[in-house]
Amino acid sequence: MKRDDIITEIRGFNRFYTNILGLLDQYIIDSGYSLTEARILFEISKTETCTANKLCSVLDIDRSYMSKIINKFEKEQLISRNTCNSDNRNIEIHMTEKGKTVFHNLENNANKQIENLIFNLDTADCEKLIGSIRTIKKYFSRATKNINIRPYKEEDVSYVIDRQLSLYESERHFTTDVWKKYLTQGVIALVENFDPQKDCMFILECDQNPAGCVAITHTKDNAAQLRYFFLEPELRGLGVGTDLLHKALDFCREKKYSHVFLWTVSAQETARKLYEKAGFEITETSKNDNWGIPVLEEKWELDL
Amino acid sequence: MKRDDIITEIRGFNRFYTNILGLLDQYIIDSGYSLTEARILFEISKTETCTANKLCSVLDIDRSYMSKIINKFEKEQLISRNTCNSDNRNIEIHMTEKGKTVFHNLENNANKQIENLIFNLDTADCEKLIGSIRTIKKYFSRATKNINIRPYKEEDVSYVIDRQLSLYESERHFTTDVWKKYLTQGVIALVENFDPQKDCMFILECDQNPAGCVAITHTKDNAAQLRYFFLEPELRGLGVGTDLLHKALDFCREKKYSHVFLWTVSAQETARKLYEKAGFEITETSKNDNWGIPVLEEKWELDL
DNA sequence: AGAATATTGTTGACAAATTCAACCAATTTA
């Protein structure tokens, strides 16, 4: 299939889905709230500490416009507001009971509509539909995210440590203190002995928030070791990890390293695929029972 | 997967795709034309004999609003208008050279944007993406179409004959005069000897246009034969064919037929699946070399 | 044929949705 045909097909789908959404929006419009208002209500209800500003950036709506809608909501007693203690400029928005009811009704109608849409689909059809939805989301979601890779700052260190500990715990069941100490002290050692000519640590930001990391540390004999490579789960599979990995490899090339190695565990499927794609090969394996669950560790190496 | 989870996932996708579309629309908005205007331009350029009214119904836009936008287009010399000869109420809309240029630029920008969106997808990824797009389109497209099944009228007869001849020619390579005569005379015979107590012919309409057919004819010994069952290709796989088939079967039940049969050819995969799903079973097969290409004909029967 | 009705398109008044520019107050940065 040619590139142009793909583009044509996607644009056709965009027109198609514009129609679908327009059809569904009809219900909301009939409810007395505009589509924008409904989107805002939805966002308020799902955001814990919600401010007008957050809403503006998430929904990409003008500040003044937001202010007016929020005002209207307050007049209708759908929400209540109180200025934030820590910063008096911020005003926190909360849903009132009435607001929750109104929102609930909107939600119910929206659900019923989708129910109609899939009414004559059987289980197998639904599975296919959901699969397709996920595929499209995966391939397009990068476009809606503001991804940025930058050198680490002092304040990132706690994120790098804490987030890895919790990810390894939930995903790999690494729970022992030995493991926690090993990881924590490793990161701290890197930062304390940081040599910008030999080491690097990059933070991947998604919409201004840290969402992943990769580092190169030099060993005693001046070899490059890739460490602390992780990515927030919701960003996996978007090609973002590849970019992050290559940022580290580019650093190695820039600093004239001729070789990189890393240690990982065999269960880290997604990461392993990235290593393989980047040209790494397994050169050594060893068992390790110290992290809370027995694992097979693998050494991967790459000549640059 | 539970029904509610499916609905949640679809609604999540709707929000997601609203963002995607909003992102893409930005370019159009920056072009000096509104999204609505761009949609109208697109529709004008692809419609041969275009009138304001057609645009209104296709794009679901108010007549007065359309009138104003069309006026604006004419002032900017993007389009020219001339009243239709056959009906002086209609005013045909044509793109001027300037209009074509403007539209072309819009198109180019839109294409470039999509190009960016799929920039880091390889061929395999694109295949998956397109597959998913088609799946979603298939499952949702019924919702955007106005499907209606009604008894045939005199003026439908030529559609039923001509469309079947061309579909059988392009899809089954039935080309002989024997075949054409057989089909044509069959339909004419049905209409001429039409007995509303024993016969029926239903036309499936899609957005007011004929897009399929099914008929029940009585044989000499008063058995019900299902004939002339076909559906426009773009409507296949949406569950529309099933509805049409059941309309015919319901007629049979209503008229107290205890049995229906039909003849089809083994290559008619999609239709055969519908017959099978409705409970039909093959009771007889025979070769036929008279239609331009040798086929295996099958008799399917169903007890009501 | 002639009256009633429907269709296509237009217009002006209006209402809703959205943007713009100027502004205030709190906070952060230089």
Added chain:
DNA sequence: TAAATTGGTTGAATTTGTCAACAATATTCT
């Protein structure tokens, strides 16, 4: 401490879209 930034507000202006009345043509019904 002055200057710049951030979160939020307000009124005016613009854009977008709807409504109701109307004109011109075509169709239907008697």
